[in-house]
Amino acid sequence: MKNILIIIPFLASISISAQNISKINSDFELSDSLTYETEVRIYQGGGITNYSSLFRMFKDFSENWKAEFYEHYAQVDEKTALRTEKQTLQSESEMEFVFLNLIRSHILDMPNQSEIHWKLVKRGDIRKVKTIYRGEIIEEFEIVSTKISILDGEGFIIQVKNRNKSNEFQFSNPKGYLKHYPEIDELNYMNEILDLIRTEFHIWEK
Numbered sequence: 001m002k003n004i005l006i007i008i009p010f011l012a013s014i015s016i017s018a019q020n021i022s023k024i025n026s027d028f029e030l031s032d033s034l035t036y037e038t039e040v041r042i043y044q045g046g047g048i049t050n051y052s053s054l055f056r057m058f059k060d061f062s063e064n065w066k067a068e069f070y071e072h073y074a075q076v077d078e079k080t081a082l083r084t085e086k087q088t089l090q091s092e093s094e095m096e097f098v099f100l101n102l103i104r105s106h107i108l109d110m111p112n113q114s115e116i117h118w119k120l121v122k123r124g125d126i127r128k129v130k131t132i133y134r135g136e137i138i139e140e141f142e143i144v145s146t147k148i149s150i151l152d153g154e155g156f157i158i159q160v161k162n163r164n165k166s167n168e169f170q171f172s173n174p175k176g177y178l179k180h181y182p183e184i185d186e187l188n189y190m191n192e193i194l195d196l197i198r199t200e201f202h203i204w205e206k
Helices: 018-027 095-104 113-119 174-180 185-201
Strands: 002-009 038-046 051-059 065-073 083-088 122-133 136-149 154-162 165-172
Touching: 018 038, 018 051, 018 065, 038 095, 038 185, 051 095, 065 095, 095 185, 113 165, 113 185, 154 185, 174 185
Parallel strands: 002 136
Antiparallel strands: 038 051, 038 154, 051 065, 065 083, 122 136, 154 165
16 A cells, blocks of 8 residues: 655745744844733744734733734845834724634644644545556555645744743744635634734735
């Protein structure tokens, strides 16, 4: 019996990494760890540009909700200097409502995309095929599966804390993978999280 996996790749790019995160935090004078008991950070990056961004939502020590958006243009060479921008955001709904919707989308329970890689495969057919080995005809079964490997687009690293519970996970190209694997819960929840942020705060809409 053989298990044959056919991989269909797309264009490659570099996703956001821990090194990118530390650089962004340093340039904006943010700590690498979450500051508040209730806080969400979503780092976005990828593609071939020097651009990355950070959405941050938290409840401060006065129990007031705040949301911020950081844009980071890394220095490429001597002609392209570092540029950073920061803005305060307002949500369409109350931020407590927004945060509870994030909890509802399992932001505190989500795994890394690497932990569900076995799901990102279309189950194949089982076929009985004939092959010739050392002059003899051999019949055996094969499982032929197909895997889509999308390497071009956005990557996201999410950090969240809600009092005594915290989580960190990362996904690449969740919208692209969802088109191929709409039945996977984790992809649906990840896209729910991002769609909520886009709708409520009007960022990452392009």
